[in-house]
Amino acid sequence: MPACTLNHTAATLTDGSELTIPWWHLDSGRDGEAFLVIAAQHGNEVQGCEVIRRFRAVCERELTAGEVFLVPFANLPALRHRRSHISLGPEQPYGEDSGHNMNRTWPGDPEGNDTERVVHALHEAVVRHCSRALDLHSWTRFIATATLARRNGGLSEEMARASAIRFIQWRNPPTSQTGGKTIGALFNDSGRGSITIELAPQWVIREREVRAGLRAAMNLAKLFGMIEGEPEQLEGPCAEMGPETADHEDRYFELTAPCEGLFVEAGLQTSEHVEEGQLLGHIIRAGDLETVEIRAPAPGYLYKYGAFRENSDVGLPGQHPWADEGDCVAAILQP
Ligand SMILES: [Zn+2]
Numbered sequence: 001m002p003a004c005t006l007n008h009t010a011a012t013l014t015d016g017s018e019l020t021i022p023w024w025h026l027d028s029g030r031d032g033e034a035f036l037v038i039a040a041q042h043g044n045e046v047q048g049c050e051v052i053r054r055f056r057a058v059c060e061r062e063l064t065a066g067e068v069f070l071v072p073f074a075n076l077p078a079l080r081h082r083r084s085h086i087s088l089g090p091e092q093p094y095g096e097d098s099g100h101n102m103n104r105t106w107p108g109d110p111e112g113n114d115t116e117r118v119v120h121a122l123h124e125a126v127v128r129h130c131s132r133a134l135d136l137h138s139w140t141r142f143i144a145t146a147t148l149a150r151r152n153g154g155l156s157e158e159m160a161r162a163s164a165i166r167f168i169q170w171r172n173p174p175t176s177q178t179g180g181k182t183i184g185a186l187f188n189d190s191g192r193g194s195i196t197i198e199l200a201p202q203w204v205i206r207e208r209e210v211r212a213g214l215r216a217a218m219n220l221a222k223l224f225g226m227i228e229g230e231p232e233q234l235e236g237p238c239a240e241m242g243p244e245t246a247d248h249e250d251r252y253f254e255l256t257a258p259c260e261g262l263f264v265e266a267g268l269q270t271s272e273h274v275e276e277g278q279l280l281g282h283i284i285r286a287g288d289l290e291t292v293e294i295r296a297p298a299p300g301y302l303y304k305y306g307a308f309r310e311n312s313d314v315g316l317p318g319q320h321p322w323a324d325e326g327d328c329v330a331a332i333l334q335p
Pocket residue numbers: 041042045137138
């Protein structure tokens with residue numbers, strides 16, 4: 001049985017107070033990778049916290065090689081603030097971060113703002129010791145759970161394929177080198193492997209996504225030879241997109257509202273498979289109260305679902321089912 005220790009890392013904040021972040025460390029006592037699983041860099045993205053709690057129990061029973069570093073509450077101040085960054089107010093978008101977007105500040109700065117100080121403390125105590133990373137995030141409920149990775153023929157790509165998440169979004173390495181990095185870039189730029197999983201939605205914890213996140217963490221540990229067994233595969237193919245639009249545009253069908261009105265979903269969920277012609281929902285048209293059906297133009301997996309628009313991740317109006325003509329109501333991606 002590997003020993004699991006509870007550790008605390010302290011950061012001194014700008015007002016002189018001390019913040020401590022708790023994390024777990026499990027050591028098999030044998031050589032192997034040092035696997036980091038981190039969640040809640042954004043305080044409203046909380047599904048990964050429960051994934052980590054369950055993954056800890058798996059590692060306590062099954063870890064046979066290497067070490068695991070588990071940080072369920074990476075951005076504890078933002079969790080307490082109940083928003084993505086500590087600097088955000090009501091309905092303020094992620095982009096207005098004032099330097100407090102934790103996942104743009106790695107490896108942090110001990111003399112920086114409070115978020116940079118927390119990152120610096122975590123980097124020194126935890127992250128710099130790790131050779132592989134799984135970074136758990138969440139995005140809006142209207143976009144399906146997806147793995148974000150680099151299609152580089154290397155570790156990130158291999159990890160993405162092992163994650164058994166329906167959608168893989170390939171991303172190019174960031175071009176700007178000013179300021180801090182994402183934790184994914186920190187690892188992938190230094191020859192260590194990392195993927196991000198966006199477990200939809202934010203703000204809540206759902207059993208389906210927690211299980212998908214736990215399977216991904218276990219599959220990665222199996223890939224790294226840290227726990228026994230073969231990775232558990234996805235049922236059916238995964239649907240890949242990017243890094244360029246041209247890489248998927250012939251397999252991607254975005255549906256927009258053909259008229260103004262109230263979009264009523266037909267009880268489907270993102271990631272579900274739909275058939276060509278299947279009813280996705282309808283619009284109760286504003287002008288004449290007619291029912292306008294929205295049907296799938298092609299078979300595939302639901303990548304987007306529901307009427308939404310900008311800032312649906314931070315405010316309720318962005319999630320309102322009242323659709324303007326042209327608002328996205330669904331998108332289908334084929335494998
Ligand atoms: Zn995030």
